[in-house]
Amino acid sequence: MNTKKIYLGLTILTMSFSLLSCNKWLDVEPKSQVRDTDLFSTESGFKEALAGVYASLTYEPLYGREMTFGLMGVLGYEWDYQALAYDADKIFEYQNSQVSLGRIDAIWNGVYTAISNNNKLLESIDARKSVFSPDNYEVIKGEALALRAFMHFDLLRIFGASYEENPSKMAIPYFKKSSKEIAPQLKVAEIIDLAIADLNEAAELLKRDPLITGRTVTTIDDNGYLMNRQLHLNYYAVKGLLARIYLYKKDLPKALENAETVINANKFPWIQKVNLEIETRADLVFSTEHLFALNVTRLNTIYQNSFTTTGGSNVFYISKASRTEYYENAAEDFRYLYWFTETNEGNFFLKKYAQRTEATWPVAYRNKMPMIKLPEMYFIAAEALKATNITRAAELINTVRTHRGLALAPIDASNFDAVLLQEFRKEFIGEGQLFFYHKRKNTPRIPRGTNYDIIALKGYKLPIPVSEFNNAPGRVDNR
Incomplete structure (x- = not known):
């Protein structure tokens, strides 16, 4: 790992999250051992440290925008339109642009x-x-182990x-220590197995999660620390992440087992149309369905700069034709109805991340960037069952459709892949998961980007920073 650049990153993150009381944790300098010892001497210090890790991921170069x-x-x-800074990225020529390389680094x-x-x-935690x-x-x-895997x-x-x-x-290193010691570069399968091991250990620990035990937590209990579990890698989020990783590994029985654990728990209610119809009280990010979301405190600014005219040339939008193609012109689709706002030029901004200022807008809907959601569990289970139980696989996809206001679709072995892809595209727009969907399947071309053979261009593997080779x-x- 590039130690010099990591400390630079820490300085930036410290400034970015000073308002979150994470300064002490993020200020990791060469002489910080005393500070670390002090921080990890109390439970509140561990809470502060964990909050600092979650907060650091909300930075715009990470999940606050780029990821x-x-x-x-x-x-x-x-998108049909994005800033010119992405010109090299969208043709998968990452190494031909210093802008791209800076973003990737x-x-x-x-x-x-x-x-x-x-x-x-x-x-530090076991000793304390x-x-x-x-x-x-x-x-x-448990959350810290799950975060490392995530x-x-x-x-x-x-x-x-x-x-x-x-x-x-050969892929990337898997760091299990915080020291400057260089971790070995590992193979794809080795990284996956280490992540699964961390998640399985996390799942055992998180059996004490209130989502599992049924314990009611209020602000009276430990200042409500174990409330708002969807903003943490809770037990079911860990199971959902295991389902995602096992599908990536092509271990279909394990993918199905973990996805069904989430599905059968019935802990994450489907969004209801009544909660979308009144804009000043609308849950446009479908927060009840989040297994895990990040609390992005700058989300209103990020939204304004990315999905409104305030952003100038740095915005993202799709055309009217693309919106029709995405949602098959189904005006009854909740997402088609409520997720977009038309520009003066007849294009459409994504409204999923819009932040309301009215007092009537519930706090539970604010600042949420979804990381793992309920519909993905249905899609994973469906894909895992495709070869053995196409009827049940079709039912799972149609369950998502009906909870989006759509009629049942005829699905069989001949059209399963096409239907699943279309439903996935509808659901995860603006969340970054579509690229990973195609990468997992190693498809040569992505819809709307068919001019480019991504496999031939090595576009699914972004380049490791040059500094990493110099320092390790x-x-x-x-690639």
Whole structure:
């Protein structure tokens, strides 16, 4: 890992999140050992540290933009228009643009910085188990382990080969220590197995999660620390992430098992149309369906700069024809009806992340950037059952459709893949998941980007920063 750049990233993140009281955690300097010891001497210090890791991921070069609707949205050909800065990215010529390389380096350094900070927590927590009130040790450690897996897996999805392409191809390092010690570069399959191991350990610890135990938590209990579990990698989010990773690994039985754990729990209610119809009280991000979301405190500014005329030439939008194609001109589709606002030129901005200022707009809907959602579990289960139970697979896809206001679709083995892709595109626009969908399948061309053979262009594997090769001798080209 590029230590010099990581410390630079920490400085930037410290400034960005000073208002979140995470300064002490993020200010990791060479002489910070005393500070770390002080921070990890109390339960509140561990809580602050974990909050700092979550907060660092909301930075715009990470999930606040580039790893969701920004770079990942551009690579998935979700938009008809994006800023000129993405010109090289959208034709998969990453190394021909300093802008692209700077954006890619920021993802690498930013996420590995968060991993290093997260590892400091994990290295300290077992020795301080006595400072925790009931359940908090298990929950905090479980979340930290899950975060480590979550971050490494997304780095793999960005920088490594897909499992479909070559599970034995060298990819990225998996850091389990916070020290400057260089971790070895590992193969795709090795990264996946390490992530699964972290998640399985996390799931055992998170059996103390109130979502599992049924314990009612209020502000009276530990100041309500275990409330708002959807903003944390809770037990069901871990199961959902395991389903995602097992599908990536092509382990269909395990993918199905974990997806069904979430589905059968009935913990995440489907959005109701009545909660969308009145704009000043609308839950446009479908927050009840989030297994895990990040709390992006700058989301209103990010939205204004990306999906309104305030953003000038830096905005993202789709054409009227694209909106029709995405949603098959189905005016009854909740997403078609409520997720878009028309520009003066007849194009459409995505309204999913719009932040209301009215007092009537519930706090529960604010600042949410979805990371793992309920519909994905139905799509994973459907894909896992395609070859063995096409009837049940069709039912699962149609369950999502009916909860979006649509009629049942005829689905059989001959059209399953096409229907699943179309439903996936409808659901995850602006979330960055479409690019990863195509990468997992190693498809040569993405809809709306058919001029480019992504496999031939090596577009599914973004280049590892040059500085990484300079600072970690022995690294091989991931592409």
